[in-house]
Amino acid sequence: MINWHSPTLEAAEGTALVKLVHVLAGLYIWEFILYLDYEYSIIRGTRKFTWTSLFYVGCRWCTLAAVIIQLVGFDITDGINCQVLVIMTFLFAYLSFLFASSLVILRIHVLWEHNRAVVALTAAILLINTASFLYNAAISRGRWAGNICQINHLVDTKASILSEFSADLVLLVLKLVGILRWKEARQKFGTWRLLYSEGLTWVVVFTLASVPPVVFIILNLNDPMNRMFIVPGMIVMSIGAVRMHRGLADRAALGPQAGAVDAKERFIQTTIHTTGSLPPRYSERGTHVAGDKVSQLA
Template identity: 35%
Template sequence: MPDWKSPSELTRDSLLLVKLLHACLGWAIWEYVSHFHYEWDVYRGNRRYRWTIWVYTSCRLAMLSTFTFHAIAINGGTWRHCTTLFMAGMASAYVAISLASLLIVLRITAVWEKKPVVVTVSYIAWLTCLALNVYNVTTLRAAYDGSSRGCLPYDTKSFVFNSIGILASDTVLLVLMLAGILRVRRNAVKNGISRVLYRQGVVWLIVAILVEVPAVAFALLELNDPLTVMFQPVELVSLVICAGHMYRGLLEYVYKPDTNLSLGNGNSTHLLVRSANTAMSSNPVSGPGSSTQSSAGPPGGDVMGTKGSNAAPGYTMQVL
């Protein structure tokens, strides 16, 4: 059994953490650049505008900011303000993770038709995780490391509660989302938008387990400071990328021309979406600064569809 706190082991693990941060930085840049055209098309009016695009964009920008701050810190950009740099980097990281979870909360609100109990539980879980993130940022400390010639965190025991909080809140949110989809009908997952939501929920659950459980395990073991935070960069980039793909995938599916999105069979509710070409020809696409509203939903533009002939009275489904 190696001595995890020996100087040689600390040096080796610190260098491994630096390499991992560089790899995640490259991954984050590639992801942002390769999918920037999506949000750019929304801002130019070539894609349907939804207010949640700002959550999506802020989440991706926060991810880039995180690795930018960390890159400056670990590459010797400064040796006097290590704690400040790492606090800024981790604050950006927690903003990105919180916004990724917020996209899940908004899905839960739509799937459960804004049921007060479910919405309350969802936001309590999300706000609890957010509070733990804020607390963790205030306790973070970093110092210049001569072996790696960069700033590295120390006294990382506070990461334990934060890692557990992120895993617990994501688990609660995913259970609520999957339960909301399956409650419609036993065979709902075989049809329409419910199938897309269900598959995306399962993928998110798998990704969350793969990246969050190791982060919690290493935080609980407290082998040494570099290993305690080793999986956090991987957790951040994986969750943000997964949330971005889910967001784009859902909206691209919803706005297919002449799509009839069903949450079930028979008398179950339907979400009817107009052809994209018809919508554009009859009413211009609303941009971020435009007051023009589409006739596909009520004023405010929050509901993507209209009531179907088989829909429950007064029912409209809200999609991100």
């Protein structure tokens, strides 16, 4: 039987954790640099700025900050306060989660036509997760274990991790149901095909980002294993959220260059890109009503 609390095994797992985070940090930094032109196009004014762009930029930069802080906790030991690193890690990881969730929630609000019950539910989810973050930041204690800044008894944050998992699950269900309740999504053409694909993609993102951390925190094998998939989960969720945002924004920006797109499809793209709600259910009435609602998605 494996003794998961063996010092030798924990040291080996700690080394594996460091290597995993370094590899994923390199991949994320490559991804970050690869799409810097998106932010640059907003600064230059060649891409329309919308307030949702703040969520996009916040998600990318806060994830980058969390990744860099993790690397500092693994690679630099002299003169560094481990407790400060732990608090900063929680802070930027939470902000990354908040901005990524907000990008998803905006789509949910639009797909549900700003239904008050749905808006209240998503607001409650954000408040609960904010409370969990404050609790984790208050109880977490860092210590140097060799050359690694470890979080003592990460299992004490199990309630928070389960809370975030439940929140992600609720958002996933709301997004999928919100898409499928529209006839156009079931027909899967044009922008609706993109939104439908996003819903399926988010199932994969959710599974990769949220399930492994929950499984290992429940198993509670040891501190390195409890921590093993938290950073990967944050990175996967961040990349998934910002890529979906870029996908819709880039499609809307194509305009007339999008190819053979009929007037109805052009109206959908323009409305979603401009400020944030889906067009009224013109397909059910047989008429187009431009300008009644504006979009907040891209």
